[in-house]
Every structure is written in structure tokens, then in C-alpha cells.
Amino acid sequence: MQALRKPEWNDWCPGCGDFGILSAEEMAIKELGLDLKKVVLVSGIGCSGKIPHFMRLPVSGVHTLHGRALAFATGVKLANPELEVIVNGGDGDQLGIGAGHFVNAGRRNTDITVILHDNMVYGLTKGQAAPTLKRGEKPKSLPRPNINDAINPIAMAIAAGYTFVARGYSYDVKFLKDIIKAAIKHKGSAFLDVLQPCPTYNDINTKEWYEKRIYKMTDLDPVVKEPGETVEKMTKGIARSYEWGDRIPLGIFYQNELVPTYEERIASNAPSYKNTVPANEKIVHEGKFTTLIDDLINEKVV
Amino acid sequence: MQALRKPEWNDWCPGCGDFGILSAEEMAIKELGLDLKKVVLVSGIGCSGKIPHFMRLPVSGVHTLHGRALAFATGVKLANPELEVIVNGGDGDQLGIGAGHFVNAGRRNTDITVILHDNMVYGLTKGQAAPTLKRGEKPKSLPRPNINDAINPIAMAIAAGYTFVARGYSYDVKFLKDIIKAAIKHKGSAFLDVLQPCPTYNDINTKEWYEKRIYKMTDLDPVVKEPGETVEKMTKGIARSYEWGDRIPLGIFYQNELVPTYEERIASNAPSYKNTVPANEKIVHEGKFTTLIDDLINEKVV
């Protein structure tokens, strides 16, 4: 692992919860001993979206469009399944403008890791209400109290089909790092809701506020061991995710490795996908195309 | 109620489940004695999206864009809360391309009724897999088995915040009509998953197939009577919605009128909204604007 020529200056606000996520993600990648060239961070737009630029490991970064990171990430992963693809995005990014992709990605179960920077505000556009902000709340930059109900990201993810669904807290870096490691190791789409204080705009859900409430779940067995358990574990995970208020649970809400990944499903229709990485194929050799279409033409001969 | 000059010719395929939905919807509107001028059907694009053109009552129809009906409908309703707004759309329309709006509309709880034509295929584009088609299934127009997991629309709707969530079946017109009536009467966003056979493209989930499986729930009390019950009723509704296979439940999965509507929430920030219909305001009178901005200007005087 070599250092970058010069690390980018990190321009998040002092005390931003994003720093914790960055550290945990870096540590997880390091501890897993991943081939850094093959790690790709795909992010959306927002404060959170800048994370690939700030990472101090020489992985690759694709800082995409607001709400579209999951689409880009899916393309990267399916074209080259050898890559380790991690998606970072804000709550506005993933659950507001990106909600359609968020839901539909669950249906595919591509082997990627999705990390939600859940700060309940639109940070980079100056603190508007994000989809996870509770109704009636009025963080300091809102002219009036929020009139939308909050999305429950955990429930939404389980319902959408993510096969690993967990929650972390950005200032508990060690715990978060462990969960990120588990998520990366998980085969299938892993979703991580990370509670991320935004000291600049969210003066309600602060570090102090969280630290009075969060606890690590020990009483929930989230793992599906055989298909028959699926619905039960899903509904238990969903039910638990509604616990919010005096106590806020951290940990894994649902995990199921029995569901085939999208890569496996593609291979079931196109067996050659199992041992061919599309991105590694030499489609042109010395100016000559290597794909043969004679069969296709013959099919159409009159 | 006067007849149209000449009803439009209905060009759905013979035997299409959409006919049942159309009839039930017409009957519901009639039986509720709604002022027809004030009924607006907003629809998406697909076979289902043509429904306003085919309705034989002189209501209004807004046949919008693929996936966007909910956005249009919300605009119509909030600008003129006196209108009765009913949204019809396909499963591709609402849960594929429209999933982002579907989820985020739940967070608003605008007083509208949303009817999903759930035929598990993209009808009008010739039978591709829709988001409610189960993985591994291969209706006749698919070249290969479907590799996406299905969305569970009921679970998704409850998780998103719809306050009335139910399922009907398009050939049980009477039952469907009753549920549509309840949905219209419900204060808040009502969502109705209607199982709709598509005899042309879906040769799996046919009339015969459904009629062996559907039954009307009698054992679930879906109504939230006091706020404390909310999470329990939501999770019960969600859990029940996973029942699918030999037996498929119809009826109401969740209902909660304790949640304020978006209209009420707007009025909490702007009290004049309570007794002013924006669409009825005379903003120009004999060429003169009726809005005064002197106060706004004075705020800015140096």
C-alpha cells in the first residue's frame, strides 16, 4: 500500500460525523487486507459524497450524481465482479432523490456494500430536512418545522430485499469498523444505516443526544439459517427497527446469505459469466474484433 | 350526471383484469355520490394508465408520465383540496420507475387514493417482468426467467407511511368496489394493491391461479385506535403481507387515521390554508394583481 502524492484536504466541518465513517471505512478496508487497486468507492452528491476524495488509502473513487450512486455502482460491479464496491451516500441522496434505486437495488442483491450517512439533513445544501428527519422537528436551518414523516431506513431496506441490514454510529468507530467489515464480507447487498451527527445543521440529533440513547443489540438473532425462517427474521428485524426514542439499537437487524446474488442469477442465465470477467475480455486484438457474429447473421438468412 | 358525447372505445385486451378495476372504481365513485366535476383520475403510463379515458362517468382525467402520476396528483390535490384525487398506475409505473415517488408520497400522507394495477408485467411494452413478478418466474414473453426479486407492495407501502393499505382482486368487483370506497373515504394516503390478471402476457398468475388462492382476511384488526398501537399494527400488517403462495389474503392490512394529512400539516405552518383553496383565489382582478408585496419590499429597505 503506497501513499498518495498528497492527500486531499478534507473540507468537512470540524466535528462532522463523516470523519468517523471515513476512519471506520479505511480501517475496515485495511484490516480485511483487500487489494486496494480493486476497491472502488462509489458515492453520491452531498457532504458524504466527497468521501472518496478524502480517503487516505489508494483505492479508487467514483463521485457520481445526486441519488444515482447505486446505479453507477451496480454497473461497475457487474462489469467487473472482481472489484470490491462500496457505496456511500447521504440520506437525501439515497432515500430522497435516490429512493427508487434504493428500493430496486434490494431486488437484485448485487454483492455490494451500501453505507448511509444518516444525518437527517441535506448537509451540502445548507441543512434542509432530509427523509430521515422526524416530522415536527426543526433543526436550526429550517424556517418551519418539518412536515414530512421520516423514512425508517432499516425497515425500508429489509422490505426492499437487502440481505444484510445493520446500523452503526459514526463516533463509535471501532464498532462501526467491525460492522463495515461484516457488510463487506457479506455475500449480497449489504446496507448500513450510520447515525451521523451534523454539528453544523442538525442541532437536535447531536453526539450528546445519541450517546444517551444508543446501545448494542444482543438479544436479536438476525441471521436466516434456512429459507423457512426468512419472513420471521425479516419481520422481527423490521419490528425492532421501530425502536427509536429513549433507546436506539445498533447492530445487525437482518442477515440472509441464502439468497443468490445478482451475479449468480446472471450466471444462471448465462453460464459463461461464472468464469469470465467482462471487463477483462480482450474485445479488440490488433484492430480486429474478437466477437464473431456469423451465427447471428445466419439466423437471419432468408 | 350526464353522459359523454361518446364514450372512448376501450382497447384493453379481452379478459384483462383492468376491466374489473374500472368497473369497481366507477361503482365506488357513483355509490359515494361524489361531485363528478370534482373527481380527478390521475394515471401513469401503461395499459392501466389509460383508465381515465375509458371511464364512462364524466369525471376528469389526467394521464401523465410513466412513473410520475403521484407527483402530478399531489400537485392537483394540494392546489385544490376540494378535489377527490384517485391515482391509477401499473406495477412498473409505481414500483419500478415510480418507486421514489411511491416511497416519498407515503411520508406526506396527502389525502389521495392510490390504486396499483398489479399484473406483474409491463403490459403495454409487451410483457417484460414488472417489480412484483417473483424471481425465477418466466411468463411467456420473457426470454429467460426473471432474475429480480419481487417487491412486496403492501410491506413497502406500510413502511413508507401510507395510512390505509389494502389488497383487492380485480375480478371480485364488489369486494374491490367496497375497498375502493373505504380508501376514498379514508383521510390520508390510501394504497390499494389490486391483483390484476393480464391474460395476454402473464400466463402464470391467471384468474384460475388466483381464484384457487385468494381469501378475505377476517382475523386481522388493522385499525390503529391510539398512537401507541402504531408500530404493532404496522408490523402485523407487514408480517401478514408476506403470506403468498397457497393462500393470498385480501382486505385491509393497516389503517391509521391518527396521522395528520399533508393538508393539515401545511395548515399548521400556514393557517390561512385551512379555509382558502389556492385554486379558487382570484389572483388577478381586471388586470390588477391582488397580492400585495409592500411588506416584502419594506423588509428590504436599506
Place this chain on the structure above:
Amino acid sequence: MILTWMIGGAQGSGVDTAANLFGNTLGKAGYYLFGNREYYSNIKGRHSYFNLTISDKPKHSLSEKVDILTTFDAETVFQHFHEVKGHLIYNKGLENTKIDTVQSIEPELVEEISRRLGSYGNTISAAVKFAAEKGVQVIPIDYDQIARDVAFQLKVALSVVERVKNIAAVAASYGLLGLKEEYLMQSISRSFRNELYSKMNTIGAKMAMSYVKPAYDMKELPVDKRVQIDGNTASAMGKIAAGLRFQTYYPITPASDESTYIEAHQEVLTIDPDTGDKKRSPIVVVQTEDELAAVNMAIGAALTGVRAATATSGPGFSLMAEGIGWAGMDEVPVVITYYIRGAPSTGLPTRSGQSDLKFALNVGHGEFPRIVIASGDHVEVFKDAIWAFNLAERYQTPVIHLIEKGLANAYTTVDVKELDYSHIPGDRGKIVEGGENYLRFKLAEDGISPRAFLGRAHMYYTGDEHNEEGHISEASSNRIAMYAKRMKKLETADAEIPETQRVSVFGDSENVILTWGSPKGAVLDAMEMLEKDGIRVQLVQLRMFSPFPTRYVTKLLSGKSKIINIENSYTGQAASVVKEHTGIEATNHVLKWNGRPITRDEVYRSIKLILERNEKKVILDAGA
């Protein structure tokens, strides 16, 4: 020799199969075909029809009038009786059917047809009489009798043989041609694997043929190796040939047939360049949740080095605007195959048009290089699909390939050698491995930075303005240089791509026809017709709109007497693009926006009108 033929019928009633079967038969008999399918945005019940030109030489367009119209339902007669000039085959049992009882005809159209029929009455008989009085041979066929006879012979219920009427209609028209009966019978048995259907149609066909006598004296011709393809397939094949490995789509007419074809041919045969071994390789095809996902997923895939593409049409393309901008900003080679249909909005989803040109040219906020090419016939569609990938990778930029519905759903027969692409080298542009201090966006004289694939080295992409490394940068001087570098690529492309490859010229004359896309075929065919009248015109066909071949077009159009712009749009968009770049204005316009393709007869007539009377604007309306 040229013969035009038409069949019509309700969607879902088997008319597709019938038309294809007829086409195949003629193809086998050695004829060149150009056929188009018109249909409503509907699954079952609305009117659809095939218009086919059959010739001993390649033809690339449709006719306004047909020699033979064969029908078995009422609507087809009502919609098309006035378009027939030779033979009209119709269902005797429907003679008394009144137009206002045919519910699938739209009220506007009922009025129009009634006006057309005027004093003839309002029945099929009236329509037939109208035709007959214009010199058309009218041939009543008792389809019900045929069906009854077939059911009786095969001892099955009448309902089972309902669809024999299609093939009977085909057979009756075939009987007029004078070709060997066995050609048709072979086609029938090839088309219907099911024995009962094969028998039923064979018997029905024979019965129908007995109603007619040969009238056209056609002969079998020797056939080279020829394929019959539609535009969707031509594009798909071209993409596959070029090495496509990733295709995304969201269902939409008329684009999704391309993706469905690729999906069905997802494992392609490849040859290992080192060993010469052949093996199967996968093309990943993803049906996405929407077009936002489709374009961005393809872009993501392209970053890894695969040739990636998506295909859509107007509404979907509108949703791709932002993603295309990201690809432009991040210099991603991605191909967007843009099938143009009747617009704006949902428009006429199953009809054709060319009114999306300027949108394609200007899509996305801000300035970034983009290459826009447009195909004028099936062979061009095929080769442009290959070209598109070469351009995309060479200039590291999105390439938009325009194909109209009028080509996508039209089919033609093409000599296989025309599809030979061995002279087109595969060009992947500047590709490097990357390495330690790799700079994805290194400033370069020609604007093109060496590209490494994601996963081979570490690198950064962002839609924000960025520095050479790919990190966000707002510094003024970096912005100026990086922006100019991107735009420079278009200048490089403009310098490198021969202008003669971007404009095709046919004939020579002081009177120029300017067009692009599918009208090309109609113009070429009309030019032959005009030539017979001693009229010569020149065709200037625009093949690439960005970078625009300004110098060459200026040269071609300067000093011409007439510049006649022919286009399937209301405003004549190509003409205004030409004016924007060259300052030269079209002198006359031939415009059509009813969603139906331009026919060669319309071109022929318009050119005459313009040359004789200097008509400034001719509006076309052919096609039911």
C-alpha cells in the same frame, strides 16, 4: 420491377405472422424487400398494417399507394381502400359492415373516412365500390366459408381455425403474383411447427389461392446470401460485433426490441486472439428500474473498460440528460442508441419522427463534447453501431446514435456482403495500464488523456470540475484548462474524422435535397423516379451532427439553386442546425410530422412541386 403490397388487421390477430410469412416467401423467391409496420400503442384490437415494397433491385422506402391490399377485417378496408391501385382483396362476409360499427376506429378517423367515402355510402361495399371505380380489381373472398371448410376437413371447432383467415389473405395475394405455390407452402410449414396449424394454414392457403388468378407474372430470381433484418436487430448485431459487453435498458417502444434480442443472444462466440480458440462470453444485460439507472449503470460499467451501452427512446432519453452530462464531464465512452419516435411527451409512441434531433444535440446542462450520428438505412444502422463504439472510446465521450422508429421496425433484405465490416478496425483509443501516479485527466494537446480501467490502477472520477488526478478543483486556472481540454476533443474529432464520412452525397445537381435518417431511402428511390422524368437532384445526407462537418457542408451547399430540406419534423431541425453552423439556409422545406414515414411518392411529388412552382413548404400527410 417493383411491386407494393399491404396487409392489415387488428393487433394480436396474427397479422404480424402473416406479413412475415409473406415477406419470407418473397425473400426466398429472390426479391428484395423493404417493409414497415404501423401500429397503435395498444396490445390487442387496434389496427396495424404492413406496407411492403418488393423489387428485383434493392429498395429502401415505402410507397404511398399499393398494388395489392389484402385484408380479412373491415377496418383495414376502411383505412386503406383509397391507397390501392391494383388489387383489393376483402372479406365478402363483411360487405355490409358499416364504418360506425367498427369501434376500434377513432372518432376523428371515422369522420374523415366518411367524408372520403362521401356519396358511396358507409359500408365495406361502398369502399370497395370506390376502389373499383378507380380501376382497382376487387376480389371478395369468403373467409368464413374457408374457415368452415378447413374446420370440417380437420374435424376441429370453428374457433380453432379462426386465424386461418390471415394466411388465406396472404395466400390470395400471393396467388396474384404468379410465383410457384410451393414457395408459400414451404414458408407455411416452416412458420408453423404445430402440425394442426401447419395443416390448417396449408389447406386454407390453397383454398384462398383458388379465388385468384396470377396477374403480375413474377419469376423466381437467383438469390445471393441475403439476410432479412429490421433496424433493431441491425443495431443489436452491430453492437455485438463491436464487442458490447454491457447493455442496460428500461422497456420502451421502439427501443426495447434491441435489448431483448441481445438478451436472447447473451452468450456470444468469441475467438481468443492468442490461441485462436473459440469460447462463449457473456453480455450482461440489465433491465433496470428506470432510464436514470439505465444510463448511469452503463456509465459505471464503461469505467471498468467494457464496451457499454443503453438503448432508449424520447421519454427515456429525457431522463438520461443528467447522466449523459456526467459521462461528458468524466470522459466516459458510452453509447446511447436513441430510437426516435413520435414526440413530444408520450406522443405517438409507436410511430416515427425526427423531431428529437436538436434535443440530442443539446442534451444536458452545460457544455461537453458529444458525438451524434444518424443512420439512414439498415446497413448504416449496423455499421454505425460499430462506429459508435470506436468513436466513444477514441474520444472518450458519449456517443448518441440516432435511429428512427421508421427504421427500427422496418425490415429489409440485404446481401450479406453488405454487412461485411472487416474493413472497420476496432479502435479503443488511448488505453494504458495506469500505474502508480496515474492521472486520469492529464492535460493533453489533443484533449485526450490516456485512459486506464477502474480496477487496474487507482483513480478518481467526479462530476464536479476536477484536476488531472480527478479530485474536485474549483481553481480558476484549472477550470479553464480542464474545460478547454474536454472541448478540445471535439476539435480533434473534427480534424480526424473525414468530413466525407460525415456526409454522404448522391448524384450531382444545382438542386440539392438535404436530409438525414430514414428519409434517405425515400429520396434515393424518388431520385430514380425523377431521373426517368429527366430531373436530376443531388442528395446530401447528414450522417454526423456533432462534430458538424461545417466546411464540407458549406462547400456542398454553396451556390446551389435550391436547397430542399426534407424531414420528419415540424420545424425542419436539420436545416436549422445547418444554418447555425454554415449560415446557409434551406430554400424549401418538405415536412411531415404525422408519425408516418415519408414515402418515395411524396418525395417525388414534392420535388416536382418545388422545382416547377417553387413551393416554399410542402407538408406531407401520407399513411393511415
Place this chain on the structure above:
Amino acid sequence: MILTWMIGGAQGSGVDTAANLFGNTLGKAGYYLFGNREYYSNIKGRHSYFNLTISDKPKHSLSEKVDILTTFDAETVFQHFHEVKGHLIYNKGLENTKIDTVQSIEPELVEEISRRLGSYGNTISAAVKFAAEKGVQVIPIDYDQIARDVAFQLKVALSVVERVKNIAAVAASYGLLGLKEEYLMQSISRSFRNELYSKMNTIGAKMAMSYVKPAYDMKELPVDKRVQIDGNTASAMGKIAAGLRFQTYYPITPASDESTYIEAHQEVLTIDPDTGDKKRSPIVVVQTEDELAAVNMAIGAALTGVRAATATSGPGFSLMAEGIGWAGMDEVPVVITYYIRGAPSTGLPTRSGQSDLKFALNVGHGEFPRIVIASGDHVEVFKDAIWAFNLAERYQTPVIHLIEKGLANAYTTVDVKELDYSHIPGDRGKIVEGGENYLRFKLAEDGISPRAFLGRAHMYYTGDEHNEEGHISEASSNRIAMYAKRMKKLETADAEIPETQRVSVFGDSENVILTWGSPKGAVLDAMEMLEKDGIRVQLVQLRMFSPFPTRYVTKLLSGKSKIINIENSYTGQAASVVKEHTGIEATNHVLKWNGRPITRDEVYRSIKLILERNEKKVILDAGA
């Protein structure tokens, strides 16, 4: 009299407040202001600065160099020392700070600044020396001492008074002006409600003022009733004045400030036309889940008869393409306020540009009428916001109102009477009640069908091609007529809207400057400067791009010696639109794409270069 002033500092460090306070003070003293804020896409820590022109007569642009630069951090000195011509105020305690220790400066910029400093060294001292040698008065201020003294006097911790440095910097620069101290003190006490802060800043300001002596001899001037507004507020006020009742938005820079303003003023005062009574009426403001929802929700609302709008910028507008097409197809009056920022893609999200013009003109697949207007200053922004609704309803079509970030976030002082709009009548177009056999899309000579509101009669809308009733229709003749009807509206608009309202002309000369949008101010101000040198040019400012004022522009530009296009884009889009319509080509280009507004000095210099040396293309780069 004209004075230019600048302050800079890290985002989130209070520099905003300081700059506003300074502006207010000068405004109170009777001066006209034109100020602009430049900032990174960042919340805290990156460099931002205000550039302010202060004058006794209205000015509408920025300068390249400033008379006074006041600073309290290091980055501002490094970024701007070369732009100062009069006084540079800096933090003495930072003299030894080296450029490469200021982490917030981007590496590209560090290199550039280091090159600029050359042999002077790499510290603040070096930069100060550089300036001093160019004749700038440099004024070191011991901010740390001030802070310590303030903390001591108020008996609070040093950290509490950290922000006193902002006001101290303002006060020091204020001290140079020669204006009464009490003006500043009043501003301070108005700005800081908190007593401690008020005191701290008052004391700090006094201390800072003691460092300087008056150098500019400014006098208080008599003030009319004047407002100080930025572009976002001007647009919001115009919309409210016009009767806006429904606004949607999705947060995006620099558009959302408009919506936040409306949200904060959601209950507007209205007068009942019948009784004269005043009451409060609600404006529904919805923060949507994305821009797809934003545009379509506004369209839905517009159908009910409210004046509905949305506001966005590039990325959001890209997502609105499809919705705008539906509004065009369905003839919905909806206003889209389009704030243009640095593009393409995410681009420079907090910077300015004009490169979205052609996208706005061509947005959405297919052809439909759209009206596109562009404002050149704050008063135009205000009045155009009203005009936009009148146009939208009169022609029943989407109206796109272009405002650049360079106006949105710039503020100016305007005499209240300039905002008088009583001469603009409210025009709601053809509105009817509807009734039984109401046809929403009735064919009409002028293309405009009488419009009834949804809920008043029954009616149909569809994005498919439709008949008069609004039902889907694919019939060819209906298509031709309905399409032409829609497009006819643009011709009607072109005939009705005076061309002189669509183009503004200033001065007269054989040398014309062609521009649109915010450069207008810089050009007007530069014209005064040029006039002093005896150089006269004419300004042709395009105000409406669709329908394009072809005849008038042709007349204006024909036979001119020079047509100089000035634009914040790379390709000179307005010039190409002009050429597309008139065939007339700009002879020279002045282009800027670094995201910073064009200054009057740049215009002045470019025009000279062009008139003297016929420079074909001048590329501008001013602005840190």
C-alpha cells in the same frame, strides 16, 4: 465616484455577516452597491469572498481590481493580493504564514500563487510586499491583540471573541472611507441582537478603526427609498407579486434560496377585489423528493388554475426535461426559474455560467412551444418573474426564466420606484368556466384553446397525442392539426410580443456588443468607461430567446462593422442561436468559463483589444 472593496475569509467564519454589515452601512450612507459572493461548494473552511462596488450612481457590475481589500485570515491575502490597487488590510500575526501550510488552498492554486509570488517568497509578508511595491498601502492589524483586549474588557474567554476579527476587518476598511463612525456602530447594534456580541463588536470595531486614517473622503449622500436585494429574492418577490400560489423545489445551489424565502413568506397579504378587504392567503411550498417530482407536481397544480412554479439549476433542470415536455404537450402554464451555475454535470455548483442556454432552448424530446426569457439585472429578474406568469398563461405553455448564479447571489441597491410594476397588467389568457361539452384542446386560429380549470368542468389531459377532447388519438389528420395548433402558439406569441421588449438596445454604434444575462451590467458599466476614451459601442441585449426576435435582431445586426459576442460560455451559445435564426455571425468573441462573473474591466479591455487589434477571441480569466 466609484469605490471597490473586498473582504474574504473561510466559509462559516462569519465573513457573510461582516460583508452584509459593511454593505448595509454604505447603503444607509446613501451609496449604491453591487456586490457578489464567491464561495466553494463547501460548508466550512474553504475560501469565500465578497467583491463590492460602491458608487454614488447605480452600478451593475464587479471590478477586476479592488481599491480596498480587507482580510483577517491568510488565504484571502494569498488569493487576492494581486488584485488590490489601493489598500490592503491584513493580519499582522500571520505575516510568517507560508502558503503551503494553508491547507484549504487547492494544490493547483498553491502552485499558481507561488509562481505569482516568485522571488518575493512564500509568506504573507511576501504577498504584502508584492502589493506594496505595486503602490498599495498595506495596513497590518494586530487582530490577536484586539481580540485579547476585547476579551479582557468584557471579561470573557478569548475563544468567545474569536469572531470579533471579522468586524474589526470591516471597521478598519470603513475607517479608510471617511464616513461617520456612528453609521457603522448603528449597523453593528442592528446586526447583533445579543448584547455581548454587540458590545464585543463595537469595541473591536473602534479599536480596528484606530489603526487607519481616512483616505477616500466619502460623504453621506441623500437616500431615496431604496432596497437592497439579491437575485433570488428579486425572483421570489416577482413571483409572489404575480400571484404565485404553488412552488415546488428540491434543494440545490443557487436556486433553493428563492424557495426558502417564499417558504418564510408563505402567507401573503391579498386584497379582495370585490370588498377591498385584506387577508392572508397561503402559498403552498413543497420540498419534494427530487426534481422529477418538483416539476410534475407544479404542473399538476397548474392544471387546477393556480399560478405554479418551480426553481432549480442545471442538474435539477436536466431531470425536468420529460415533465417540461408533458407541459408543452398538454399546454400547461408553468414557470421554471432556471438558475444557471457552473456546468456541465455537478460542475462548479456555487459558481456562475451561461452555458445552459441551448439546453434550455431545446430541452425535452420533440417539438413543443416554450418561452425562454433571460434577465440581465435585479430589476429585470423581478419584472421578468411577473412577465413569465403572464406569458405562461397567455400562451399556455412552459416558460423558462434564466437567471445566472452571478445575479442570484449578487446583491444590489435599487430605488424602490424601479420595482414599480403597476404598469404590468396581470394577464391570465383565455380562461373559461368549461361547461358540459368542454373541449380543452379545441382547435383555434391562434393556437390558443380556451382553458378551464381542473375541477370546474370535466376534461382530459394526456401526454399522448390527443384530440380536441383530450383523449388519445393517433389519427394522422388529427395529429397534423393538433401539432400545428400547438406550434402555432409560438407564432402567435412572436406576432404579439413586441420585439423591442425581447431585445434591449443601449447606445448606437457600428460596433455592437451582443450579450444576454448578467454580463449586461459589466457591459453597461464598461461602456461608460469606453465613452471616456471616446469609444462608442452599442449593446444589444437579448431578453427572450424563444420566440426569437428574428426580424429585429436581423435589423439591428445587419451591416455592422463588428458584432462582439460576450458570454460566460466556451462556445458562445447566444451567438450560435443568433446565427441559427438570422444567419448573421458574430465577428468577435469574448468568452469566459471559469465560473466567475465578467467584470467591467475585462469588458473594457476586451473591447479595446478587439477594436484596436481585431482580436477574434478574447478569453477572460479574472476572479479568484
